[in-house]
Amino acid sequence: xxxxxxTGLGLHDEKGISLRGLEEARNADRVFLELYTSxxxxxxxxxxxALIGKEVQIxxxxxLEEENGAAVLGAAEMGKAVLLVPGDPFIATxxxxxxxxxxxRGIKTRIIHGASILSAIIGLSGLHNYKFGKxxxxxxxxxxxxxxxxxxxxxxxxxxxxxxLLDLKADEKRFLSVKxxxxxxxxxxxxxxxxxxxxxxxxxxxxxVGSNAPVLKADSVEKLMEFDFGExxxxxxxxGKLHFMEAEALVxxxxxxxxxxxxxx
Amino acid sequence: xxxxxxTGLGLHDEKGISLRGLEEARNADRVFLELYTSxxxxxxxxxxxALIGKEVQIxxxxxLEEENGAAVLGAAEMGKAVLLVPGDPFIATxxxxxxxxxxxRGIKTRIIHGASILSAIIGLSGLHNYKFGKxxxxxxxxxxxxxxxxxxxxxxxxxxxxxxLLDLKADEKRFLSVKxxxxxxxxxxxxxxxxxxxxxxxxxxxxxVGSNAPVLKADSVEKLMEFDFGExxxxxxxxGKLHFMEAEALVxxxxxxxxxxxxxx
Numbered sequence: 001x002x003x004x005x006x007t008g009l010g011l012h013d014e015k016g017i018s019l020r021g022l023e024e025a026r027n028a029d030r031v032f033l034e035l036y037t038s039x040x041x042x043x044x045x046x047x048x049x050a051l052i053g054k055e056v057q058i059x060x061x062x063x064l065e066e067e068n069g070a071a072v073l074g075a076a077e078m079g080k081a082v083l084l085v086p087g088d089p090f091i092a093t094x095x096x097x098x099x100x101x102x103x104x105r106g107i108k109t110r111i112i113h114g115a116s117i118l119s120a121i122i123g124l125s126g127l128h129n130y131k132f133g134k135x136x137x138x139x140x141x142x143x144x145x146x147x148x149x150x151x152x153x154x155x156x157x158x159x160x161x162x163x164x165l166l167d168l169k170a171d172e173k174r175f176l177s178v179k180x181x182x183x184x185x186x187x188x189x190x191x192x193x194x195x196x197x198x199x200x201x202x203x204x205x206x207x208x209v210g211s212n213a214p215v216l217k218a219d220s221v222e223k224l225m226e227f228d229f230g231e232x233x234x235x236x237x238x239x240g241k242l243h244f245m246e247a248e249a250l251v252x253x254x255x256x257x258x259x260x261x262x263x264x265x
Numbered sequence: 266x267x268x269x270x271x272t273g274l275g276l277h278d279e280k281g282i283s284l285r286g287l288e289e290a291r292n293a294d295r296v297f298l299e300l301y302t303s304x305x306x307x308x309x310x311x312x313x314x315a316l317i318g319k320e321v322q323i324x325x326x327x328x329l330e331e332e333n334g335a336a337v338l339g340a341a342e343m344g345k346a347v348l349l350v351p352g353d354p355f356i357a358t359x360x361x362x363x364x365x366x367x368x369x370r371g372i373k374t375r376i377i378h379g380a381s382i383l384s385a386i387i388g389l390s391g392l393h394n395y396k397f398g399k400x401x402x403x404x405x406x407x408x409x410x411x412x413x414x415x416x417x418x419x420x421x422x423x424x425x426x427x428x429x430l431l432d433l434k435a436d437e438k439r440f441l442s443v444k445x446x447x448x449x450x451x452x453x454x455x456x457x458x459x460x461x462x463x464x465x466x467x468x469x470x471x472x473x474v475g476s477n478a479p480v481l482k483a484d485s486v487e488k489l490m491e492f493d494f495g496e497x498x499x500x501x502x503x504x505g506k507l508h509f510m511e512a513e514a515l516v517x518x519x520x521x522x523x524x525x526x527x528x529x530x
Contacts, residue, residue, distance in 0.1 A: 011378055015285035018275055018380065019316070022284065051284070088380060090388035096510060099391070100517045111388055113276055113380035113475055115283065115353060118387075118394060120378040123355035126364070129383060130400050134425060137395065158419070160399060210378055245361060252365045 004076035004102045006089035008114020011210020013042035014051060017084070021112040025052045029079035032072050034059045036171040037085060037092035038117075039233045041208055048084075056084070061171055069098040076107045086170075088116035120209045121163065121235055124216055126249025127204075131240060133160035138181045138236070139167045140174070149188040152238045153196040159241040166234050175232030178205040179225050182236070186221070197221060197238070202263060204237040204254055205229055218256035241265050269341035269367045271354035273379020276475020278307035279316060282349070286377040290317045294344035297337050299324045301436035302350060302357035303382075304498045306473055313349075321349070326436055334363040341372045353381035385474045386428065386500055389481055391514025392469075396505060398425035403446045403501070404432045405439070414453040417503045418461040424506040431499050440497035443470040444490050447501075451486070462486060462503070467528060469502040469519055470494055483521035506530050 005024050010016025017025075025031050033056050035043065049056050063071060075081040083095070089111050090096055102109050122129050133155030136148045148164060155162045166176035185197040197203075199222035207215040207229040217227050242250075247264040250256035270289050275281025282290075290296050298321050300308065314321050328336060340346040348360070354376050355361055367374050387394050398420030401413045413429060420427045431441035450462040462468075464487035472480040472494040482492050507515075512529040515521035 008380065010283055010380075013285075015288065016283050016378075018281050018283055019287065020278075020280035023280065088384040088388050090391065091384055091394055093391075093393050093510070096391045096514055100513055103517050110477060111385075113281075113385045113388065115273065115275075115378035115380055116384035119353040119356055119381035119383045120376075122383075123353050123376055123378065126355065126358075126361045128358050129356055130402065132399065134398055134423075135395050154423070158399075212375060245358070248365055249361055252368050 001080050002077055002106065003080045003108045003110065004072065005082045005110045005112060006095065006099065007082050007084050007112040008088045009040060009084050009086050010114035011040070011087065011117065011120060012208070013040055014044060014048040016040070016115060016210065018112060018114060021114065022051060024112060025082045025084065027080065028082040030075040030081045031056045031084065032059050032081065033057065033084040034064055035086065036061045037094060038087050039168060039170045039175065040086050041211065041231060064098065065094065068101065072098065073102060073105065073107070076102060077105065088114050091116050091118060115210060117209055117235060118163070121206055121237065124206065124209055124214060125204055125237060126253055127161055127237065127246050128243060131161050131243065132163055133158060135163045135165065137165040137167055138176055138184065140176060141184060144184060146188055146192070149185055149192060149196055153194060156196065156238065156240055161240045162238040164236040164238060166236065168233060175234065177232065178229050178234045178236055182221050182225050202239055202260060204239065204250065205234065207231065207234045209235065216254040218250040218254035218260060239263060266345050267342055267371065268345045268373045268375065269337065270347045270375045270377060271360065271364065272347050272349050272377040273353045274305060274349050274351050275379035276305070276352065276382065276385060277473070278305055279309060279313040281380060281475065283377060283379060286379065287316060289377060290347045290349065292345065293347040295340040295346045296321045296349065297324050297346065298322065298349040299329055300351065301326045302359060303352050304433060304435045304440065305351050306476065306496060329363065330359065333366065337363065338367060338370065338372070341367060342370065353379050356381050356383060380475060382474055382500065383428070386471055386502065389471065389474055389479060390469055390502060391518055392426055392502065392511050393508060396426050396508065396511070397428055398423060400428045400430065402430040402432055403441060403449065405441060406449060409449060411453055411457070414450055414457060414461055418459060421461065421503065421505055426505045427503040429501040429503060431501065433498060440499065442497065443494050443499045443501055447486050447490050467504055467525060469504065469515065470499065472496065472499045474500065481519040483515040483519035483525060504528060
């Protein structure tokens with residue numbers, strides 16, 4: 001059986017994997033793992049190997065990108081290989097080319113999905129998924145760009161929320177924080193002056209979504225910059241128009257000040 | 266411990282639950298389940314109860330919406346209750362008010378995330394998540410609306426893809442199909458004549474995402490209407506501008522005709 005199964009680890013730790021994912025890993029000839037496209041804060045390789053009952057080989061960005069996943073493809077040409085990835089596979093688009101290459105070589109590919117930050121943050125915040133516009137990633141300062149500011153502005157003009165992912169390099173232990181992201185957006189505001197992200201703008205910050213104790217805080221940008229979100233990963237949401245149930249959810253779950261209700265239609 | 270844990274079942278069957286979710290259900294005093302907000306095509310209550318090792322009580326739409334989840338809240342006031350839901354909790358916004366009510370009563374709430382169609386279809390198609398605009402749901406004919414057409418048009422104008430969820434009433438075994446949805450959109454096109462959805466428009470249809478054999482097909486609307494997607498649930502994506510890697514992915518994974526490459530930037 002020449003097969004490559006991309007399996008999502010979901011959020012936070014090794015217990016985010018689904019029962020189907022665990023079953024496939026147990027039945028695989030070789031199991032690989034990458035941990036650089038996202039952070040699983042409480043992940044333990046030892047516990048994962050104990051659950052699967054076999055050795056799990058960690059692959060670096062270099063293994064998967066520069067060497068084009070040669071180890072994974074080689075294993076899948078000999079039998080059944082599983083590649084474990086944080087979250088839901090292919091949300092980090094970096095592995096799409098590996099899947100294309102596998103299919104070209106006649107290796108059957110399958111996906112076992114896992115929880116993703118994309119839906120988890122929507123559920124945690126109580127915001128409505130059809131109220132979100134285009135998603136954007138806030139880059140590190142060395143790659144500073146006005147794109148996130150422009151996307152937030154475009155979405156807001158249409159009354160839509162913006163999910164703002166914060167850049168990370170898990171293999172270098174670098175994670176953009178809510179505070180740094182807001183500081184960068186305020187700096188862009190200084191130049192563009194379109195009042196898209198000012199200190200009084202209401203937004204939502206979150207940390208460690210998918211853990212047993214995620215932090216969720218809705219407040220003004222000024223207050224969010226003072227708020228202690230703790231350890232990474234962090235994430236941000238800018239708000240469009242709120243449905244009254246969304247405002248109630250932010251007051252109940254995110255400690256939003258009552259003024260949030262004024263944002264509701 | 267007064268606690269209510271909303272736990273995602275992920276996609277397709279009872280094996281979509283995460284290890285953390287299973288652990289919490291095993292440790293709960295009472296376990297509830299709803300199956301009406303989405304379809305898990307291969308789900309078995311008997312197998313789920315065997316996995317959890319205790320009885321699971323199924324709740325209807327009436328139990329959760331008209332009776333405001335009285336059974337769940339009552340159980341959570343006495344101990345630890347788990348409510349199992351398809352997909353990732355709160356993507357079906359119907360349970361948000363139950364969570365607000367629980368918090369008001371001083372019941373601690375937590376979420377254990379599961380795979381969601383929102384990220385799964387992005388990963389399966391190989392499309393890039395930051396290229397999607399606002400999501401929309403295509404309603405059943407009796408609730409026909411021009412909103413989906415307008416959302417597709419707005420997204421397309423900005424070069425963005427549209428995730429078009431298809432309405433379902435799992436408790437009535439009613440599921441909108443790709444074919445019916447396209448027929449409705451073509452009917453709206455007849456009236457509005459903005460060339461948003463015509464027979465030659467390229468789109469992507471999928472069925473049973475999250476199963477071991479999902480169907481994914483990229484082609485013209487005309488061809489997609491003839492294509493046999495099989496059993497529900499179905500889903501649709503309308504395309505904005507494609508990155509060349511997205512076009513390659515659709516050719517490799519979705520049997521897209523080579524002309525799709527012309528949609529790439």
